[in-house]
Amino acid sequence: xxxxxxxxxxxxxxxxxxxxxxxxxxxxxxxxxxxxxxxxxxxxxxxxxxxxxxxxxxxxxxxxxxxxxxxxxxxxxxxxxxxxxxxxxxxxxxxxxxxxxxxxxxxxxxxxxxxxxxxxxxxxxxxxxxxxxxxxxxxxxxxxxxxxxxxxxxxxxxxxxxxxxxxxxxxxxxxxxxxxxxxxxxxxxxxxxxxxxxxxxxxxxxxxxxxxxxxxxxxxxxxxxxxxxxxxxxxxxxxxxxxxxxxxxxxxxxxxxxxxxxxxxxx
RNA sequence: CUCGUCGCAGGC
Numbered sequence: 645x646x647x648x649x650x651x652x653x654x655x656x657x658x659x660x661x662x663x664x665x666x667x668x669x670x671x672x673x674x675x676x677x678x679x680x681x682x683x684x685x686x687x688x689x690x691x692x693x694x695x696x697x698x699x700x701x702x703x704x705x706x707x708x709x710x711x712x713x714x715x716x717x718x719x720x721x722x723x724x725x726x727x728x729x730x731x732x733x734x735x736x737x738x739x740x741x742x743x744x745x746x747x748x749x750x751x752x753x754x755x756x757x758x759x760x761x762x763x764x765x766x767x768x769x770x771x772x773x774x775x776x777x778x779x780x781x782x783x784x785x786x787x788x789x790x791x792x793x794x795x796x797x798x799x800x801x802x803x804x805x806x807x808x809x810x811x812x813x814x815x816x817x818x819x820x821x822x823x824x825x826x827x828x829x830x831x832x833x834x835x836x837x838x839x840x841x842x843x844x845x846x847x848x849x850x851x852x853x854x855x856x857x858x859x860x861x862x863x864x865x866x867x868x869x870x871x872x873x874x875x876x877x878x879x880x881x882x883x884x885x886x887x888x889x890x891x892x893x894x895x896x897x898x899x900x901x902x903x904x905x906x907x908x909x910x911x
Numbered sequence: 912c913u914c915g916u917c918g919c920a921g922g923c
């Protein structure tokens with residue numbers, strides 16, 4: 645079984661769900677991990693509907709879902725294009741009774757993605773042993789729902805409780821500063837990043853490029869962009885948008901035409 | 912052997 649599971653999840657990770665499904669169907673025996681690997685595969689490949697239908701088959705077969713199953717299903721819900729309310733209620737009631745930090749964090753994230761921020765915060769408050777991922781998820785929830793003030797307030801609480809933030813925390817904070825047009829605060833966060841040697845990855849640099857542009861400091865955006873060596877689609881878009889905001893359409897077009905020289909295709 | 916958190920733009 646273990647070898648079949650390993651093989652199946654290798655195909656799932658490679659995005660070949662056709663083969664993964666065939667392996668699952670042809671297995672001499674299945675265990676919980678087999679179900680979990682198949683569901684996780686569909687969830688990770690954006691085929692949420694398939695993940696749900698395998699999940700129902702799993703329940704019908706008498707297998708008991710564990711926390712890993714719930715995490716994959718919650719992830720499928722979070723990335724689904726459309727969700728009916730009865731599905732959400734069913735999954736969330738299962739997830740609420742799981743009493744696990746990771747399941748609660750995934751549930752919090754689902755509520756946030758569907759705009760039910762109040763419920764997300766309730767889940768967050770009830771998690772006794774919050775870890776870094778939990779804090780990051782809630783701060784991101786506020787940032788993504790355009791509630792920058794609450795995001796920053798929660799970061800203060802996180803600090804007061806002695807948690808060390810990472811680059812993911814910083815991306816949400818910088819995003820909040822962009823939304824508020826708060827240059828001073830943005831510069832403070834940038835200084836905090838340097839002082840605490842937080843890793844500057846593409847995500848964080850892109851957030852900084854966007855923040856400086858939206859807060860009126862285009863030169864800093866330019867500088868960060870030129871120092872960024874592995875630019876991806878989002879970082880190019882951020883820089884093009886930065887120039888556009890400042891009325892520099894000609895420069896934006898120039899940057900746009902150098903994208904393909906860098907091997908990135910515009911969207 | 913399977914699992915939770917992050918950026919730009921666009922669409923609506």
